[in-house]
Amino acid sequence: MTRQMSWIALIGTFMIAAAFGIAVIREPARQAEASAALNTALIVEGTDLYAENCAACHGASGEGIAAYPPLTTTVSMDAQTVYNTIERGRYNTGMAAFGVDEGGIFTGMQIQSLVTMLQADTWDTVAARVAELGLTPPQIVVAEIPAETVALVETLPDGAALSTGLTVYAENCAACHGANGEGSALAPALNTDELRIRLSDADIARIISEGVPGTLMSSWSSALDAAQQQGVIALISRWGELNAAGVSLPTIEAAPLNMSPQAVANGQRLFDLLCTQCHGIDGYGSPIAPALNNQTFLSTTPDAAIQAIIAGGVSGTVMPAWSGYLSDADIAAIAAYLRSLQPNAPIVAPAQP
Numbered sequence: 001m002t003r004q005m006s007w008i009a010l011i012g013t014f015m016i017a018a019a020f021g022i023a024v025i026r027e028p029a030r031q032a033e034a035s036a037a038l039n040t041a042l043i044v045e046g047t048d049l050y051a052e053n054c055a056a057c058h059g060a061s062g063e064g065i066a067a068y069p070p071l072t073t074t075v076s077m078d079a080q081t082v083y084n085t086i087e088r089g090r091y092n093t094g095m096a097a098f099g100v101d102e103g104g105i106f107t108g109m110q111i112q113s114l115v116t117m118l119q120a121d122t123w124d125t126v127a128a129r130v131a132e133l134g135l136t137p138p139q140i141v142v143a144e145i146p147a148e149t150v151a152l153v154e155t156l157p158d159g160a161a162l163s164t165g166l167t168v169y170a171e172n173c174a175a176c177h178g179a180n181g182e183g184s185a186l187a188p189a190l191n192t193d194e195l196r197i198r199l200s201d202a203d204i205a206r207i208i209s210e211g212v213p214g215t216l217m218s219s220w221s222s223a224l225d226a227a228q229q230q231g232v233i234a235l236i237s238r239w240g241e242l243n244a245a246g247v248s249l250p251t252i253e254a255a256p257l258n259m260s261p262q263a264v265a266n267g268q269r270l271f272d273l274l275c276t277q278c279h280g281i282d283g284y285g286s287p288i289a290p291a292l293n294n295q296t297f298l299s300t301t302p303d304a305a306i307q308a309i310i311a312g313g314v315s316g317t318v319m320p321a322w323s324g325y326l327s328d329a330d331i332a333a334i335a336a337y338l339r340s341l342q343p344n345a346p347i348v349a350p351a352q353p
């Protein structure tokens with residue numbers, strides 16, 4: 001009896017030791033799994049934060065816009081430097097401090113998500129998510145300000161300040177507020193009578209120097225010196241005079257899609273091969289995937305967004321990311337093919353069997 005007990009006790013001890021041993025052996029694997037899951041969660045969060053707060057300046061795929069630098073290089077930067085840059089900003093530039101301790105809006109964990117996402121190099125997915133949220137920045141940048149325009153502006157009263165303002169505006173504000181202050185999906189118009197009635201020069205000065213916390217409008221007090229701020233305030237409060245004098249800044253748009261018959265035919269060939277099994281013959285849709293050959297989709301989705309969706313797929317659905325299989329030129333050709341369907345596309349997608 002006693003002997004049997006001790007056997008049971010011994011076996012019990014072995015079992016506990018064995019279980020413990022297995023747990024010890026499994027621990028690193030479990031930790032690796034847990035840290036991979038955490039990493040994915042950080043990347044997903046970082047992607048949304050990026051779409052909402054950074055894409056306007058750094059581009060939907062981190063390619064940089066006009067004077068704003070690309071972030072595709074951050075993958076090889078030291079993580080702590082990337083973290084510090086986002087938390088504290090870069091003094092004397094348009095890069096604001098985003099950390100809560102520095103007057104910004106992000107907690108340490110949110111900044112960590114951004115760093116993880118930037119260094120994971122998942123730009124195709126990011127661009128697709130930015131497009132999905134409708135935040136793809138307008139690909140319009142201001143071209144050089146022509147000498148005639150500068151000369152014309154300088155003939156107006158206090159023209160030197162206005163011409164400084166125009167340069168500051170073209171370099172720093174046009175990406176969000178539009179080439180001629182007409183506004184964009186990202187930021188309100190600045191050239192309206194309504195704004196000039198609502199905001200005094202002092203109000204405009206305050207918004208430019210303090211920014212509007214919690215929005216894309218950051219503080220420009222360290223990026224712009226006093227003369228530059230005075231110039232851009234003069235520009236906004238006197239935009240009516242500029243319009244009356246016929247001043248308008250030229251814009252250059254992103255390279256348009258190549259709509260040549262060869263490109264469209266190549267796009268159609270790829271579409272028939274790779275996309276019809278889900279999106280239906282000629283893109284009319286199927287029970288698996290939505291119609292692409294319809295006015296609603298084609299008229300509300302810019303070329304850049306169509307290409308971004310094809311390249312990056314739609315997360316959480318069966319829509320694959322094609323960037324690994326297709327070249328940029330092939331993706332552009334498919335977008336050209338879809339665009340070529342627009343003139344004859346039905347208003348609403350017909351119901352599919």
Ligand code: HEC
Binds near residue numbers: 050057058070
């Ligand atoms: C208003 C425009 C603007 C916005 C919005 C903005 N940035 Fe920047 N960012 C800049 C500018 C300008 C620089 C370059 C600063 C310099 O000259 O050192 C910069 C630089 C950076 C750098 C350093 C890049 C390098 O190569 O050294 C990082 C990292 C960065 N930004 C991340 C972000 C993140 C993340 C967000 C969103 C949370 C963001 N930025 C939002 C304008 C912006």
Ligand code: HEC
Binds near residue numbers: 056169207208215
């Ligand atoms: C990254 C995008 C972005 C950039 C760059 C930017 N702004 Fe803004 N701006 C905004 C947004 C968004 C708002 C609206 C904020 C809000 O919701 O109140 C805004 C608001 C404003 C307003 C107030 C408009 C109103 O109707 O109340 C002024 C004035 C302004 N910006 C001036 C500027 C100037 C001058 C520059 C360049 C030095 C600039 N902004 C650069 C995004 C931007």
Ligand code: HEC
Binds near residue numbers: 278309318
């Ligand atoms: C395995 C099925 C499948 C294949 C193959 C597929 N897609 Fe998709 N696609 C989907 C689904 C499902 C959605 C809808 C995702 C959602 O719910 O937002 C979608 C969405 C899209 C959208 C966005 C539509 C919108 O209304 O926003 C585009 C553009 C698109 N696909 C293009 C393509 C192209 C081009 C190909 C071929 C290179 C392709 N897809 C192949 C399943 C597929």
